[in-house]
Amino acid sequence: MGKVAFVFPGQGSQFVGMGQALSQQSDAARRIFEQADEALGFSLSRLCFEGPEEELRLTANTQPAILTASVAVLEALREKKADMKVDFYAGHSLGEYSALVAAGALSFTDAVKVVRARGQFMEEAVPAGQGAMAAVLGMERGALHAVCEEVSGAGNPVQLANMNCPGQIVISGSAEGVKLAGEKAKAAGAKRVLPLNVSGPFHSSLMQPAADKLQSVLAEVSVQAASVPVVANVSARPVSDAGTIVDSLIQQVAAPVLWEDTIQWMVEQGVTTFVEVGPGKVLAGLIKKIAPAETKIVSVQDMESLTELLNGGIL
Template identity: 80%
Template sequence: MSKVAFVFPGQGSQFVGMGRSLAEQSAAARDVFERADEALGFSLSSLCFEGPEEELRLTVNTQPAILTTSVAVLAALREKRADVTPDYVAGHSLGEYSALVAAGAMAFADAVKVVRARGQFMEEAVPAGQGAMAAVLGMERQALQDVCEAVTASGHPVQPANMNGPGQIVISGTAEGVRLAGEQAKAAGAKRVLPLNVSGPFHSSLMQPAAEKLKAVLTDVDVKDARVPVVANVSARPETAAGAIVDNLVKQVAAPVLWEDSVRWMADQGVTTFVEIGPGKVLAGLIKKIAPAGTTIVSVQDMESLHELLNGGVLC
């Protein structure tokens, strides 16, 4: 029997206006935005709906904004089809928190406060300008790993951070480490190296201070066993036990996101339909390059795309 996975986007999928039409048309979605405003003590909903973009782009705002929009889309879906339960959930980096809310492992009000703190800790971990990230296109994973290890050995830490798909790997580390690794990757045959407009070296060992702070915050959060298996970024394997979920969230901040591995694992388990829930279509684009031919991939971020999903016979 074919299986369904709900997947949730991470940082980089945000845009001004996200969730606005949904909140106007769905009471359940509107309630999620109102609960976020109440939990955080400021109008996150206004930031999502109206901007300004430079404020929304700040990691400390982006993380709760994407989480809230994703959970609002999920709430609107469940408002229409309360019986729909995926076989697996997964999220890219920050998106793992949306997946945990979807799986009943973390209350939304807790999750939105945790990711706000997570964003702050990640901003503080490395002084501005000292860290960097870049997307390396057209290079095998092991070859890029070798380049990063050689540059790190020369005193400039850099490592693969996001295994996004075949020939698309993001590296992260010191600004000099990323620059040197990018140059050496191109010399070794990479097609392109694209610097990313991010505020820090996320998912690298330089984020360890943020991981330690996050661990302290999570000790006060009531994390439950997941009702649906959550395919973890750090292992690309399913997890339902509360203790292991917390451990994975702490590790995840300073460890690579194994997205390609996660999608392949779900496909191997019989997942034939991936539903991306949240702003943008980043994950759908990545999954198309990973999943087998014939896989159904749908992105839902507003009422129009939600109606297409519900009327298209994808969710039986």
């Protein structure tokens, strides 16, 4: 039997209505939404279920909303099958917090408060309009890195932010830096450059103020050793002791997300099944472009897909 990894989505996977049906069908899922509302002091569940979308899209709301919707799916799974065998957890950016909750390193209520603050700090770090992100398609990592170094060296900071999958890299930095790097990337042979609809230059050096503030918030919560290895974004290697987990989360705000490397490393460790737990199917799409063709990739976000997974006998 091959190994199984659970992966959790990050920002961009949210949609109005996420988790609503599941919370009506699963007591465990409903309790997670109730805990989130109580921990945050406002109805996050209503925002997830009913919107409005503009409000759900605000980073300070999106982050706790996706975490809550993802952990609700996880708990609904555990409610049906308590003895699931999972070998690794990982999450894309914000999704790393869902992974740490899954591994018992963070309590859900602590995690939801931390990511709410993380979202606020990230929104505050760079005034609206001054930062940007863009997806660069069809360019090799080293060549794009060289372009970013050149533009940054001329005074417009921009860097590689998300190594999502072969041929898809997100760059992040000052609005001018991202624009210039995009133009140079195209001139150097990139197929397409797509500006992203985000509120800030995430995973760039411009996020350092947010990372510094996050450090003091994490110092106030209890972090345990992970019961199952969590593969960290910043290193694409497993973290399990509390100190390393905290360091990774602080670094992660201003450092690139090594998603392609993370999936490759898990494949090398013998993972043959990836289960995306939470809203959307973004990660499943990326993993298809990274993992070998015979890899089993499943997305679980509602009772139907959850039942299908449990009936499939892979857990």
